[in-house]
Amino acid sequence: MGSRLVAEYNPSTSQYLYYTQDQIGSTRIVTDDTGTVVYAAAHDPYGGIQKVWVDAFDPKRKFSDKERDMETDLDYFGARYYASPDYRWLTVDPIVSNSKALSNAQLWNQYSFCRNNPIAFFDPDARIILVEGGDAFKAQIKEMLDYLKQSKTGRAIIHDLEVSDQIIVIQQGDDFLFDASFFEAGCLIITVEPLCGLGIDQDTKIDDYYRGSIQSPALGFFHECTHAYEYIRDPEGYRYREKGGRIKGPIPSELGKAFGTYPDSNEEVIVTYERIVAKDLNEPQRYHHQGIRVDVPGPIYSYLWIR
Secondary structure (H helix, E strand, C coil): CCCCCCEEEECCCCEEEEEEECCCCCEEEEECCCCCEEEEEEECCCCCEEEEEEECCCCCECHHHCEECCCCCCEECCCCEEECCCCEECCCCCCCCHHHHCCCHHHHCCCECHHHCCCCCCCCCCCCEEECCCHHHHHHHHHHHHHHCCCHHHHHHHHHHHHCCCCEEEEECCCCCCCCCEEECCCCEEEECCCEEEECCCCCCCCCCCCCCEECHHHHHHHHHHHHHHHHHCHHHHHHHHCCCCCCCCCCHHHHHCCCCCCCHHHHHHHHHHHHHHHHCCCCCCCCCCCEEEECCCCCCCECCCC
């Protein structure tokens, strides 16, 4: 469940209360130890409560799995506070620059929630990572982000993307594309297919310890997030390496272990970060840039088979 709240203990009744949430983490139903519904409600896309059926218990976490302050009725998203009755943030976006707003007029309104379109976009923490797609896809992206943040390196890179002054758009991939996930540097778009994992290529000539294993779609998503991280950090160096230039400056300490086939030295660096996160999450590791698409049952599904 990642960082989602699934239950809490109520000392006044000596009972555990269990949360059922919708696709973006909003609390829909709370039940007690006996299975009795003590809270049931529905939210509109902006976080306002549309209807309450049962209110025997008042949960603190209501909209988008964020804690609602009982005195002010504000939701805390991490970067700023959100007023759901007004459909607005209380402060401006901490990371949007004027230069970025020139290409998207809606960004001039830095108090607006999800570009004033919460059906098309999902904003998990009040920073600019925008998710395009349906409810199921948005829920899968949240599941992958929560999972990746269990790794120290994964959490650090995702955090750097969240606080950068760039707008990163995440969109769903096409089942028929060869690459389940990829990054487009010019427009900062990450395309991801949340039910396509990566099979460690069994045909490689490298004596790979993990051949036959499957990396999760979340790890493939992290791979593309790291492309975005490297591009935002040093766009000139990224383009240089993309065209065949060698790595300049500091690189991860494990890079000496990176051997095998890489289309460019960007991939050499990024697979190294990927391997660190794979190790943290007990997933199979790659020492090359090879693999095959594999359909999997869930966004964080992986299969570790050691030869």
